[in-house]
Amino acid sequence: MSLFWRIFSLNAAGLIVAAALLLGPVTVSTPVLPAEALVVVAGLALLLAANAMVLRLGLVPLRRLGRAMATADLLRPGARAVVAGPAEAAELITTYNTMLDRLESERAAGAARALSAQERERQRIARELHDEVGQTLTAVLLQLKRVADRVPEELRAEVGQAQEATRAGLDEIRRIARRLRPGVLEELGLVSALRSLAAEFTTHGLTVRHHVAGDLPPLTEESELVVYRVAQEGLTNTARHARADRAEVRLQSCADGVELLVRDNGKGLGSAQEGAGIRGMRERALLVGADLSLAPGPQEGTDVRLRIPVAAGGRS
Template identity: 80%
Template structure:
């Protein structure tokens, strides 16, 4: 029964009862006698209690919907409020669930376009850094080498320092280009890319272990890129914000998913609000329908970033590379800061 008919029926029953009493043998004295007042007050109390019960029961689904609306986050897709209660409330909850599904689908599609555009821009910048800035610095190094052979002895130390500064700048340009465009991911696959990421990530004594098997199930290129970027962002946050001295990357296959874990022994997230780095990871996770969770590590120490990417249904072609590389046994690496990212 709808909420309207519940309230109407109860009120109608009260009015019908009052009319029956007026037409019946029951009379009310003037002034009202005590027992008559008790009967009238009892009837009024029963009517009020009935109305309260009907409204209380009927509005429970609306209160549940209000709580769901106040906690809804399109970056954290979760359970929908149960479609129940009177017809009007059930229809409203169903409409809200449909709207939320549509908004999340549209947000995921928009995030996909934005992230693809971002990756294209990363590739363009990396190519320009490598082809233009890198070649210019290489030419400067060659010229400095020729100059170093001709300058007076008292200037050779300064020229040598200039050569070292130029060489360091060239190495930094190449490193930034590799971070912007992970060529190893395209050429050797996800397992090798994650190992290379751990090996090149050095910052203030941070030591990274990796446990990445070589026999990963087929993944789409988008899923591989999301896994790589989440691992990259997780290590960036560790190097920049956690004050950790150890971190690890673990990738394992599950029956229906691939699970990535980036763990450190730092200070944890604390009460600080999420920054652009974590929001970007959540956007990427939505792109491939993955679940991302960020929380404290074992013993409430450090931070765990866990990404679970579902596998393509059996019989479908994910258009993925299956890297033919030997399984990793875990290694130590010194790891560098990234070019951006915030917790």
């Protein structure tokens, strides 16, 4: 029975009973006798209690829907409100679930376009850094070398410092370009790219161990890029925020596909809110139908797990 008919039936029953009492032998004296007042108060209390019970039972699905709406997160798809209750409430919950399906689909499509544009922009900036800024710094370095051979002895130390600063800047430009555009991923594949990534962070004060299984199912180029970017962002967060000195990158087969694990021995997640880096990882995971989870490590630190189903990751 719908919520409307429940409330209507209850109110109708109350009015019918009241009319029957008025037309029947029951009378109310003036002034009202205590026994008569007791009967009226008891009948009113019974009617209010029945009305409250019907409303409470009818509004339970709406309260459940409110909790589902308050906790909905498009970056964690799949959660839906349970369709139950009177016809009106069930229809409202069904409409909400349908709207959530459409929002998740539109967000996934929008995120795919945004991240694709982001990758193209990364590649453009990386090429400009390498071709323009890198070549300019290389030319400056060569000029400083020629100048160093002809300057007076008392200025050679300063010219040498300028050479070292220019060389350090050139190395930094190349490192940034490599991070923006992982050429090793395109040229040598995911295994070599992850090893190179671990070596890069190891040279910057973080000891990174890596293990890549040899029996991995094939992944699409898009899935490989997602794995690489999630590993890169995970190690970046570890180096910047975790106060860790050790990390591990592991890529292996799992029950339904491929799993990437980035583990550190840092301070853990704590109560901090998810930043742009973690939201970016979640959006990338959605692109290939993967599941991203963050949890405390077995002893300390943080585990970042990315699971890509075979159906989403396998090459066609």
